[in-house]
Amino acid sequence: MATSTPRLQAPKPFIERPPAITGILAPDRFMKLVALVLFVGALVLPFITATPYIISILTSAMIYIVLAMGLNVVVGYAGLLDLGYIAFMAVGAYTSGILTTQFGLSMLETLPFVVLACIIAGVIIGGPTLRLRSDYLAIVTLGFGEIIRITANNLKVTGGPSGIHGIPTWSFFGWSFADGLDIAGIHFGPKILFYYFVLIVGIGVAVIAVARLGKGKLGRAWKSVRDDEDVSEAMGINGYVTKLMAYIIGAIWGGFAGTLMAGHLSAISPNSFEFLYSALVLMAVVLGGMGSTPGVIIGALFVSLAPEFLREFSEWRFLLFGVLLVVAMIFRPRGIWPANAVLPFLKKREIPQVPATEAVGVLGEDELAAIDEADEEEKR
Amino acid sequence: MSEATTQAAEPQTVADGGERIGRKLLEVKDLAVSFGGIKAVAGLSFQVHEGEIVSVIGPNGAGKTSAFNCISGFYRPNQGSVVFDGEPITRKKPSYITKKGMARTFQNVRLFKEMTVLENVKTGMHSHLGQNVLDAMLHTPRYRRSEEQCTEDARGWLDFVNFRADDELLVTQLPYGEQRRVEIARALATQPKLLLLDEPGAGLNHNEKNELMGLIRKIRDLGVGIVLIEHDMGLVMEISERIVVLNYGKEIADGTPEQIKQDPVVIAAYLGEEEEEG
Numbered sequence: 001m002a003t004s005t006p007r008l009q010a011p012k013p014f015i016e017r018p019p020a021i022t023g024i025l026a027p028d029r030f031m032k033l034v035a036l037v038l039f040v041g042a043l044v045l046p047f048i049t050a051t052p053y054i055i056s057i058l059t060s061a062m063i064y065i066v067l068a069m070g071l072n073v074v075v076g077y078a079g080l081l082d083l084g085y086i087a088f089m090a091v092g093a094y095t096s097g098i099l100t101t102q103f104g105l106s107m108l109e110t111l112p113f114v115v116l117a118c119i120i121a122g123v124i125i126g127g128p129t130l131r132l133r134s135d136y137l138a139i140v141t142l143g144f145g146e147i148i149r150i151t152a153n154n155l156k157v158t159g160g161p162s163g164i165h166g167i168p169t170w171s172f173f174g175w176s177f178a179d180g181l182d183i184a185g186i187h188f189g190p191k192i193l194f195y196y197f198v199l200i201v202g203i204g205v206a207v208i209a210v211a212r213l214g215k216g217k218l219g220r221a222w223k224s225v226r227d228d229e230d231v232s233e234a235m236g237i238n239g240y241v242t243k244l245m246a247y248i249i250g251a252i253w254g255g256f257a258g259t260l261m262a263g264h265l266s267a268i269s270p271n272s273f274e275f276l277y278s279a280l281v282l283m284a285v286v287l288g289g290m291g292s293t294p295g296v297i298i299g300a301l302f303v304s305l306a307p308e309f310l311r312e313f314s315e316w317r318f319l320l321f322g323v324l325l326v327v328a329m330i331f332r333p334r335g336i337w338p339a340n341a342v343l344p345f346l347k348k349r350e351i352p353q354v355p356a357t358e359a360v361g362v363l364g365e366d367e368l369a370a371i372d373e374a375d376e377e378e379k380r
Numbered sequence: 381m382s383e384a385t386t387q388a389a390e391p392q393t394v395a396d397g398g399e400r401i402g403r404k405l406l407e408v409k410d411l412a413v414s415f416g417g418i419k420a421v422a423g424l425s426f427q428v429h430e431g432e433i434v435s436v437i438g439p440n441g442a443g444k445t446s447a448f449n450c451i452s453g454f455y456r457p458n459q460g461s462v463v464f465d466g467e468p469i470t471r472k473k474p475s476y477i478t479k480k481g482m483a484r485t486f487q488n489v490r491l492f493k494e495m496t497v498l499e500n501v502k503t504g505m506h507s508h509l510g511q512n513v514l515d516a517m518l519h520t521p522r523y524r525r526s527e528e529q530c531t532e533d534a535r536g537w538l539d540f541v542n543f544r545a546d547d548e549l550l551v552t553q554l555p556y557g558e559q560r561r562v563e564i565a566r567a568l569a570t571q572p573k574l575l576l577l578d579e580p581g582a583g584l585n586h587n588e589k590n591e592l593m594g595l596i597r598k599i600r601d602l603g604v605g606i607v608l609i610e611h612d613m614g615l616v617m618e619i620s621e622r623i624v625v626l627n628y629g630k631e632i633a634d635g636t637p638e639q640i641k642q643d644p645v646v647i648a649a650y651l652g653e654e655e656e657e658g
């Protein structure tokens with residue numbers, strides 16, 4: 001509108017700030033380095049030990065990380081308690097499972113359909129329910145999770161209780177992981193190739209994307225909705241749209257993890273999507289630290305690998321697992337690695353000391369004197 | 381707009397704004413809202429212009445904050461109309477109203493507690509940032525540019541409100557006075573034409589209140605209209621161009637500070653009330 005007032009322009013900052021921290025011990029840079037080292041470690045690992053068992057549980061663990069990063073958007077960033085998150089994984093797994101086994105598509109070709117199905121699922125569950133707050137939303141999502149599982153259990157196209165078998169692994173334009181690959185005389189079997197695929201695409205892309213989203217405009221909008229929804233509205237943020245975005249992005253990540261899982265296990269059944277798994281993923285996020293990327297990765301690794309390490313306790317292992325969780329939450333109530341946490345040995349920012357007298361900086365001396373005069377006049 | 385003009389705040393009570401006061405920004409007519417049987421606001425009308433400071437005063441429970449909530453879209457008024465910058469906004473969402481150019485602060489400081497000072501202020505710029513989901517995921521040049529600009533603008537506003545602590549601290553680590561400043565900076569970051577301040581002076585000491593007055597004048601000098609709810613009469617009389625007095629949800633007076641000081645109805649409301657309620 002031509003008649004409307006021009007918008008305010010922000011003044012230029014005029015106070016000197018301490019320089020940004022540089023060097024290897026800058027928290028940001030250090031964490032990136034750690035991530036790189038771990039990533040390289042995971043790349044090298046199959047050369048050290050490549051038993052099918054290790055590769056299989058590590059692949060599952062990485063799929064869990066993708067899943068937990070998706071839930072981190074919903075629960076950690078946007079603060080929406082979702083007790084039926086595994087349903088999105090089911091949507092992704094079944095969509096790709098049905099399309100590959102019954103329509104002959106390759107896994108790669110199913111991806112657009114998976115994304116579409118997850119967006120639709122996210123909108124269907126989010127659209128009508130996101131006006132609800134906290135507890136009510138949790139109950140509705142719990143119901144949604146059960147609806148998806150029971151539907152899958154009863155439809156013919158999903159194979160009923162026995163599910164879908166013989167899902168092919170990923171293939172790209174005619175070349176499949178099942179063919180194996182020989183590079184410089186080293187043979188890479190299908191499972192190892194899939195391991196690398198999940199590592200590079202799942203961790204390399206999905207994790208970084210969510211971590212970055214958390215820092216941008218949408219990330220701030222999510223966190224503001226989580227911290228105080230009313231105030232967030234007062235900042236010009238449409239809470240409904242923002243929450244729906246969290247749901248949709250969470251759903252896409254869940255569906256992608258489902259597709260990976262279908263390719264990994266080559267068989268899916270409704271049992272894989274019980275409430276227990278929703279609870280486990282939620283646990284990974286809460287235990288690790290809501291909204292914290294390193295935390296969620298640690299949480300997902302713990303939740304997926306701890307039962308394996310506790311295998312020797314046979315039937316006692318879930319009891320021990322539970323005790324470990326309780327202990328972890330007692331000693332680290334905000335998660336193992338809370339958001340905003342910085343390792344203690346890293347460089348800290350200098351915090352400028354404010355001289356007490358400077359607190360009256362906006363008014364000049366003359367103006368202050370004038371105000372005092374006016375006060376005295378009033379008293380008279 | 382520049383720094384130089386902001387220092388030229390008048391030390392004396394401003395009765396006539398002169399040429400500084402611009403076009404009409406906000407027009408509230410016959411505003412009424414009730415909860416159950418209680419009429420929180422029953423017939424409030426006033427106007428605010430560009431570069432004008434209008435105070436809304438009244439005893440506790442007079443309906444001041446309810447009126448604010450109606451104007452900024454948090455409550456739906458039962459009757460009456462609110463026209464902002466030429467557009468009726470009576471039943472619009474708060475986020476829409478903020479985008480149109482009305483910002484507000486809250487009675488008790490309400491910052492985003494899990495976010496840093498800088499992130500809090502950057503959140504205020506939400507509607508003015510040109511970046512989308514893909515930009516953020518891929519860290520495109522557009523994303524970097526908009527984040528850099530956003531950080532600089534946020535720091536500019538923090539300097540403007542005289543925030544002196546570290547801007548990467550969590551807001552919960554700040555003393556109360558600094559939190560108040562961050563809240564005003566965050567509201568300014570939405571680039572408002574009109575700013576609603578709900579008791580900005582509550583809990584501040586004498587020095588901080590003086591500084592707040594200076595800050596409010598500085599904002600006014602940028603051409604922003606300001607509506608102020610405040611209990612500190614000294615502060616109100618000092619900086620307001622006009623004062624609207626509410627009692628039991630009803631508007632009982634509207635005038636310059638001099639007129640209000642001598643208004644028998646206002647005096648009766650303030651003095652009489654205290655005796656009855658003890």
